Amino acid sequence: MAEPLLEVRDLKVHFPTDDGLVKAVDGLTFQVMPGETLGVVGESGSGKSVSFLTVMGLITRKQAIIEGEVIFQGQDLLQIPADEMRHIRGARISMIFQDPMTSLHPFYKVGTQISEAIRVHQKASKKEAHDQAVEMLRRVGISKPDERASQYPHEFSGGMRQRAMIAMALSLNPDLLIADEPTTALDVTVQAQILDLIDRLREEFNASVVIITHDLGVVAEHCDHLQVMYAGKIVEYGTADDIYYNPHHPYAWGLLGSITRVDEAQKERLHPIKGLPPSLIFVPPGCAFHPRCPYVFDKCKVDVPELLPSDGHHAAACHLPLADKQRIYAEEVAART
Amino acid sequence: MIQYIIRRLLWVLVTLLLITLLTYLIFFVMPPTKPEVNFAGKQPTPELVAQVKQQFGLDKPLVVQYGLFVKRIFLGDEYGWPGLGFSFTTRDALKPIIFDRLLVTLQLAFGAAILWLIVGIPIGILSALRPRSLFDRAAMGFALFGVSTPVFFLGPVLLYIFWFKLGWLPGSGFYSIGQYGVTEWFMHMIMPWSVLALAFAAFYARMTRGNLIETMGEDYIRTARAKGISERRVVVRHGLRSSLTPVVTMLGLDLGGLIGGALITETVFNLPGIGAYAVKSVFSGDLYAILDVTLITAFSITFANLIVDIVYAFLDPRVRYT
Numbered sequence: 001m002a003e004p005l006l007e008v009r010d011l012k013v014h015f016p017t018d019d020g021l022v023k024a025v026d027g028l029t030f031q032v033m034p035g036e037t038l039g040v041v042g043e044s045g046s047g048k049s050v051s052f053l054t055v056m057g058l059i060t061r062k063q064a065i066i067e068g069e070v071i072f073q074g075q076d077l078l079q080i081p082a083d084e085m086r087h088i089r090g091a092r093i094s095m096i097f098q099d100p101m102t103s104l105h106p107f108y109k110v111g112t113q114i115s116e117a118i119r120v121h122q123k124a125s126k127k128e129a130h131d132q133a134v135e136m137l138r139r140v141g142i143s144k145p146d147e148r149a150s151q152y153p154h155e156f157s158g159g160m161r162q163r164a165m166i167a168m169a170l171s172l173n174p175d176l177l178i179a180d181e182p183t184t185a186l187d188v189t190v191q192a193q194i195l196d197l198i199d200r201l202r203e204e205f206n207a208s209v210v211i212i213t214h215d216l217g218v219v220a221e222h223c224d225h226l227q228v229m230y231a232g233k234i235v236e237y238g239t240a241d242d243i244y245y246n247p248h249h250p251y252a253w254g255l256l257g258s259i260t261r262v263d264e265a266q267k268e269r270l271h272p273i274k275g276l277p278p279s280l281i282f283v284p285p286g287c288a289f290h291p292r293c294p295y296v297f298d299k300c301k302v303d304v305p306e307l308l309p310s311d312g313h314h315a316a317a318c319h320l321p322l323a324d325k326q327r328i329y330a331e332e333v334a335a336r337t
Numbered sequence: 338m339i340q341y342i343i344r345r346l347l348w349v350l351v352t353l354l355l356i357t358l359l360t361y362l363i364f365f366v367m368p369p370t371k372p373e374v375n376f377a378g379k380q381p382t383p384e385l386v387a388q389v390k391q392q393f394g395l396d397k398p399l400v401v402q403y404g405l406f407v408k409r410i411f412l413g414d415e416y417g418w419p420g421l422g423f424s425f426t427t428r429d430a431l432k433p434i435i436f437d438r439l440l441v442t443l444q445l446a447f448g449a450a451i452l453w454l455i456v457g458i459p460i461g462i463l464s465a466l467r468p469r470s471l472f473d474r475a476a477m478g479f480a481l482f483g484v485s486t487p488v489f490f491l492g493p494v495l496l497y498i499f500w501f502k503l504g505w506l507p508g509s510g511f512y513s514i515g516q517y518g519v520t521e522w523f524m525h526m527i528m529p530w531s532v533l534a535l536a537f538a539a540f541y542a543r544m545t546r547g548n549l550i551e552t553m554g555e556d557y558i559r560t561a562r563a564k565g566i567s568e569r570r571v572v573v574r575h576g577l578r579s580s581l582t583p584v585v586t587m588l589g590l591d592l593g594g595l596i597g598g599a600l601i602t603e604t605v606f607n608l609p610g611i612g613a614y615a616v617k618s619v620f621s622g623d624l625y626a627i628l629d630v631t632l633i634t635a636f637s638i639t640f641a642n643l644i645v646d647i648v649y650a651f652l653d654p655r656v657r658y659t
Contacts, residue, residue: 090565102555102557103556104557105579106557107579107654120566120567152654165560168564
């Protein structure tokens with residue numbers, strides 16, 4: 001089996017606050033293989049963004065207590081000096097963000113902002129960097145890239161700004177692109193375009209992609225693997241099909257129950273997950289999801305379930321026996337349709 | 338862009354006309370003591386008052402009077418352009434007096450502005466980059482002291498320490514470059530500049546700090562960091578660029594206001610500026626002098642606004658075509 005491109009082992013990111021220690025990420029282990037697309041799914045506050053901002057080195061030990069390892073191409077990113085990290089960030093790992101309306105600097109031309117990224121990491125004249133920026137804009141499907149490069153972000157639509165962000169992120173041909181809720185702020189039609197674009201460019205640039213999202217439905221078909229996060233931990237991991245059609249964790253059932261599906265005739269209303277995401281300061285003992293779980297039993301309140309493989313790659317952190325899970329989920333689906 | 342400037346200029350013209358209308362009403366229509374009585378001196382005969390009235394054109398209808406008033410300001414009078422009139426007390430042309438005084442105030446205002454920018458902005462930046470650090474707390478303590486210390490208190494205290502006790506700096510008074518040379522002028526200006534600049538420096542430090550802290554939390558700063566550019570460049574090129582734009586606005590308005598006279602500083606340090614002159618004229622009832630200072634203040638604020646708007650359009654591309 002090939003070496004993973006990114007391997008995160010037992011990552012913990014804890015923020016000290018006046019109210020206590022916020023355990024945003026609490027023991028996270030996963031890997032990203034070369035060329036694959038990994039979907040990271042979870043509610044707000046599940047630690048999905050924080051964990052990848054830490055991978056990027058955008059959350060540092062100045063702000064948080066960070067433990068664990070982030071091995072990228074054989075190097076532990078948490079151990080290397082900030083200056084070295086700076087050369088990896090934006091060049092070998094790059095990131096695009098949720099809200100393209102606010103993620104571009106309003107005072108600089110779009111082309112300038114892209115060529116700035118190029119010039120930081122490459123020896124290139126202004127002219128060369130600008131030409132490269134225009135070429136990148138063309139590759140992300142912006143028409144008249146020459147003119148567009150000399151426009152300001154406010155002259156771009158939301159979808160175009162996200163394209164420009166993608167152009168910026170890919171301009172140095174990174175090995176890993178992290179997309180943090182890339183479509184959340186966009187119209188539904190534009191969402192699909194952007195995800196297709198990311199798909200296409202992943203192949204062209206031969207990169208791995210991580211898509212962080214709270215919307216399982218939107219990303220499922222674009223991802224090879226999915227991992228579901230809850231309270232700073234992974235509660236389920238598997239191929240997109242595993243999780244979409246055969247989820248094993250009650251939280252994943254909840255996520256799937258709360259979205260509209262086109263593959264099932266919808267008979268009833270959507271089922272939201274009851275309760276609120278847990279406090280990350282006072283995380284419930286045992287399984288963090290147990291206060292909201294309809295199938296909770298005594299063990300859940302005491303023992304932290306481990307992420308155990310059930311069949312092949314598919315793994316879930318839940319105390320319910322596999323047979324029960326399959327039975328219960330089949331019943332849930334039957335009840336819905 | 339050109340259209341934007343032209344449109345702004347037209348509005349400035351309207352504003353200036355409104356200002357002249359208001360000042361005309363205030364000075365010639367509303368006062369309880371009629372200007373002609375004021376001018377004619379103590380216990381004037383009715384004949385003298387009538388004569389003065391005719392001489393000043395005050396017997397004409399209001400609209401004609403106002404027209405003449407505007408014409409005099411914009412097209413000049415018998416003392417040249419712009420028409421600033423003459424002093425009721427000395428019967429001399431006001432133009433050279435006002436211009437001399439304005440020059441003193443300008444030196445005071447611009448010197449102080451340079452000082453408060455040099456002091457205030459770096460303090461604000463350093464504070465913002467290390468919020469709640471020892472430096473930040475000390476700086477914001479200084480800022481609180483700065484904004485709350487009145488000039489009429491700080492001025493005499495500084496004079497007492499640096500002139501009377503230590504003898505490091507010369508006392509009050511204005512020593513022009515032309516007559517006394519740069520060094521003498523500079524030494525005499527240090528204290529007035531410092532005293533006038535203190536409150537502004539404190540205010541600018543706080544404003545810069547607040548703006549920069551806010552900007553550094555923006556998404557586009559995170560994008561800049563994600564590109565892998567150095568933290569220094571993130572702060573200077575991405576952070577300061579947006580957070581100093583409002584500072585430019587404030588600077589324009591503050592300078593515009595100061596050109597109308599920094600009355601207290603001028604008085605404390607005995608500088609023959611325009612603010613001190615205005616007060617003197619009020620006491621002697623010198624109508625044209627008060628009028629001139631009022632108009633200069635109003636005009637300079639109007640033009641400062643215009644310049645700020647135009648500069649702003651260059652700084653922030655989003656306002657360019659609106």
